[in-house]
Amino acid sequence: MNLLGKTYLTLLVVGAVALNGCNKAYTPTVTVVPNPLEVHGDSVAFDVTGQLPLKKLKKKRVYQVDGFYKYGDQTIKIGSVEYKGTEYPKSKTEMPTISKHFAFAYKTEIGNGDLVATGTNYNSGKTKGKTSPEFPIAKGLITTSRLFEKYYHIAYAPHGYNDQEELIPTNVAFFFDQGKHKLKKSEMEGSQGKFLDAFIAKKNVTRTISVIGTHSPEGTESKNSKLAGDRASVIEKYYKERMGHFNQKAYVDSIKFVAKGIVLDYEPLRKELDLDTANILTADEKSQVLAIVNGSGSFESKQMELSKLKCYKTLFKKIYPKLRNAKTEILTVKPKKSRAEIALLAKGIVDGTLKPDTLTKEELLYAATLTPILSEKAAIYSASIKISDNWVAQNNLAATQLEMAKKEINDTEKGKLANQAIEHCKMSAQYKDNAESHCNNAAASWMLQDREKVIVESEKALALPCSEDLKKGVNAMLGAVAIREGRYPVAINYLSKSSDSTFVLFDLALANLLKKDFNAAKGGFATVQAKDPSYAMGFYLAAVTAARLQDETGVITNIKKAVALKKSLVDYALSDLEFKNYWNSENFKNALK
Numbered sequence: 001m002n003l004l005g006k007t008y009l010t011l012l013v014v015g016a017v018a019l020n021g022c023n024k025a026y027t028p029t030v031t032v033v034p035n036p037l038e039v040h041g042d043s044v045a046f047d048v049t050g051q052l053p054l055k056k057l058k059k060k061r062v063y064q065v066d067g068f069y070k071y072g073d074q075t076i077k078i079g080s081v082e083y084k085g086t087e088y089p090k091s092k093t094e095m096p097t098i099s100k101h102f103a104f105a106y107k108t109e110i111g112n113g114d115l116v117a118t119g120t121n122y123n124s125g126k127t128k129g130k131t132s133p134e135f136p137i138a139k140g141l142i143t144t145s146r147l148f149e150k151y152y153h154i155a156y157a158p159h160g161y162n163d164q165e166e167l168i169p170t171n172v173a174f175f176f177d178q179g180k181h182k183l184k185k186s187e188m189e190g191s192q193g194k195f196l197d198a199f200i201a202k203k204n205v206t207r208t209i210s211v212i213g214t215h216s217p218e219g220t221e222s223k224n225s226k227l228a229g230d231r232a233s234v235i236e237k238y239y240k241e242r243m244g245h246f247n248q249k250a251y252v253d254s255i256k257f258v259a260k261g262i263v264l265d266y267e268p269l270r271k272e273l274d275l276d277t278a279n280i281l282t283a284d285e286k287s288q289v290l291a292i293v294n295g296s297g298s299f300e301s302k303q304m305e306l307s308k309l310k311c312y313k314t315l316f317k318k319i320y321p322k323l324r325n326a327k328t329e330i331l332t333v334k335p336k337k338s339r340a341e342i343a344l345l346a347k348g349i350v351d352g353t354l355k356p357d358t359l360t361k362e363e364l365l366y367a368a369t370l371t372p373i374l375s376e377k378a379a380i381y382s383a384s385i386k387i388s389d390n391w392v393a394q395n396n397l398a399a400t401q402l403e404m405a406k407k408e409i410n411d412t413e414k415g416k417l418a419n420q421a422i423e424h425c426k427m428s429a430q431y432k433d434n435a436e437s438h439c440n441n442a443a444a445s446w447m448l449q450d451r452e453k454v455i456v457e458s459e460k461a462l463a464l465p466c467s468e469d470l471k472k473g474v475n476a477m478l479g480a481v482a483i484r485e486g487r488y489p490v491a492i493n494y495l496s497k498s499s500d501s502t503f504v505l506f507d508l509a510l511a512n513l514l515k516k517d518f519n520a521a522k523g524g525f526a527t528v529q530a531k532d533p534s535y536a537m538g539f540y541l542a543a544v545t546a547a548r549l550q551d552e553t554g555v556i557t558n559i560k561k562a563v564a565l566k567k568s569l570v571d572y573a574l575s576d577l578e579f580k581n582y583w584n585s586e587n588f589k590n591a592l593k
Contacts (some may be wrong), residue, residue: 028052028065028119029095030137036577037069037115037140040514041486044069044141045103046115052083052096059085062129063096064120069104069140071113078102078115084124106141112575113140142577144544145514147537148483149503152443153473154402155436157392157428161366166334167207172196173327174235179220181213181230183238196239196328200246205333206255211235212327213261214268216320217303228261235259235326266293266302268323280318285311337363343370349387350379356387365392374404391431398424398440405447418447435466439474451481472499480507488515502532506541513545521545522554536566544578555582560591 031049038044050065057063062085067078081098088096115138122129172195174187187193213231215221236259240252262268270293273286281289292305306312337345337359346367348354359367361384368380381397384390398421405417421444428437442457458474475498482491488511495508509524522545528538539562546554559579563569570592573579582588 028063030117032115032138034142035138036142036580037138038142038145039106040145041484042106043103044106045101046138047099047101048081048137049097049099050081050083052091054095055092057083057085057088057091057096059089060124061085062122062124064122064129065117066120067102067115067117067137068134069110069113069115070134071111071140074110076104076110078104086124110141112577114138115140139577139580144510144541144578145483145486147541148480148507148510149537150446151473151476151480151503151507152402152406152446153439153470153477154399154406154443155395155439155470155473156369156399157395157434157436159362159365159369159392159396161360161362163339163366166336167331168334170199170330170332171327172199172330173325174238175321175325176231178216178218178321178324179224179227181227181234183234188238197242197246199330200239200242200248203246203248204330206251206330207333208256208258208331209236209239210258210329210331211239211260212329213259214323214325214327215261215263216323217266217269217299217306218316218320219300219303221324222264222299222303225263226261228263229259230261231324231326232259232261235328239328264299266299269293269319272319272322276319280314281311285309285314289315339370342367346370346380346383350376350383356383361388361390365396368396368400374400374407378404389427389431391428391434391437394424394428394431395434395437395440398422398428398437398444402440402443402447405444415448418444433464435461435464435470438464439466439470442474442477446477446481451484454478454481469499472497472504476501476504476507479504479511483507483511483514486514488512500531502528502535502538505531506535506538510541513541513548516548518545518549522549534565536562536569539565540569540573543573544576547578547582552582552585552587555579556587556591559588563592 063083069076119132211232213228384393401421408414425437425441438461445453479495491511513521525542543558
């Protein structure tokens with residue numbers, strides 16, 4: 001007989017009760033669903049259906065059944081039902097029947113016990129009568145719903161420091177005479193040439209040099225299709241020569257040179273018109289030029305149209321020369337402190353031996369990520385708050401305190417850290433309403449058993465811009481809370497939108513088990529086992545699932561692996577009513593050895 005899930009247990013109980021003034025015995029029938037009793041949320045709820053035998057309940061009699069849950073030396077009063085003879089006039093041909101829902105609050109100290117009842121038979125209008133001895137009607141308790149993984153998602157805000165290589169662009173432009181690609185002496189000795197020499201002399205670490213040559217639209221320029229490319233090549237050659245001049249010839253091969261020409265393209269002209277802040281051309285004249293270059297027709301035909309404009313002389317003399325150039329973009333590596341240097345400077349700032357401005361705010365926040373020691377992280381974030389209070393430092397200090405709380409064994413200290421984290425989360429949100437602080441507030445509240453606040457803060461986090469990782473983490477916490485509250489379909493919805501971490505997959509499989517979708521649970525725990533073959537609880541609850549499916553082979557296979565990974569599960573299994581049907585099985589006993 002399957003004792004789990006929606007099962008029915010019928011007990012034939014002999015209760016010595018007084019009927020019509022004399023002691024007689026008869027057999028009430030009691031059905032309890034579920035049996036064994038199960039914990040869901042904060043309560044143990046069950047339905048009881050009781051039937052009295054035919055012809056036993058007399059018109060002027062009352063038969064009262066009182067229920068109790070007994071564990072150890074403790075007793076919990078459950079409730080009562082009354083069969084009043086006046087309400088069952090057909091008791092000779094129809095069994096008096098009452099169905100009623102009961103529940104009692106669950107506390108962790110409540111252990112396995114028995115749901116028992118007593119029967120009292122008395123005359124209507126009287127309060128006393130003969131009471132039978134206690135008789136058991138169900139076993140308890142199954143606490144599988146409390147085996148969820150209490151996942152905490154801790155979110156650090158971005159420190160804002162780019163620890164990767166950054167390239168800084170530097171631009172230099174050299175201009176050429178009409179139709180020529182020879183670099184003029186005036187250009188080499190002019191401001192651009194001097195700037196380039198000074199730049200090269202600094203020995204900047206250079207990654208890429210892009211040289212783009214252009215030409216103006218008139219015939220002498222546009223007819224020479226090589227002109228723009230030649231101008232680019234000339235500047236590339238000149239740059240390499242200047243590197244040799246400054247004894248950097250050995251570094252030439254480490255630089256990527258890209259030289260190309262823009263040919264028969266009006267885009268350079270459009271850009272020059274945009275840059276014409278001196279209004280060499282009036283707004284109306286610019287409109288006329290743009291109407292032509294943006295219209296239909298070949299490059300040459302557009303130039304012919306431009307030459308007919310009244311403003312063409314100005315265009316030719318003042319704008320076109322700016323198009324006869326080779327523009328160079330030099331990408332050099334931005335100088336940065338090494339990680340070791342940042343870490344050392346941050347230590348000096350924390351202990352007060354260095355000035356607070358030794359590092360930028362972003363560098364100091366980045367320094368906290370360079371140490372695995374949580375106390376050092378917390379000290380750096382605290383220093384950042386003192387120097388320049390900001391939402392990132394407040395949030396990340398809270399996150400660090402939560403990491404410390406997760407490792408704390410002492411419950412008082414754990415609670416203290418969680419409460420401190422909540423205060424910093426509040427400060428972070430005051431500076432900037434951010435998803436990370438609400439996520440961390442939810443995690444801290446989860447540590448403090450405040451499920452309502454977990455939900456409120458999680459919803460606030462999800463309503464703000466946040467990363468996919470944070471969304472998945474928040475959904476994992478909401479899923480665990482929903483399991484704790486007995487809302488299994490809701491839990492499945494949240495957990496299905498979370499990550500594929502071992503704990504999340506485990507909670508998802510557990511939610512399906514508690515929802516009594518045993519096939520989904522079986523597949524889920526198989527996935528957990530494949531994800532982490534060393535996770536004992538994945539095998540233990542797979543065994544529970546097999547028990548509910550009455551699959552003894554599955555029970556034995558999985559429980560054997562579970563206890564091999566975690567010996568403490570042996571005693572747990574021997575008291576777990578999920579396996580009550582297998583306690584006397586030799587195969588089950590051998591699997592626990």
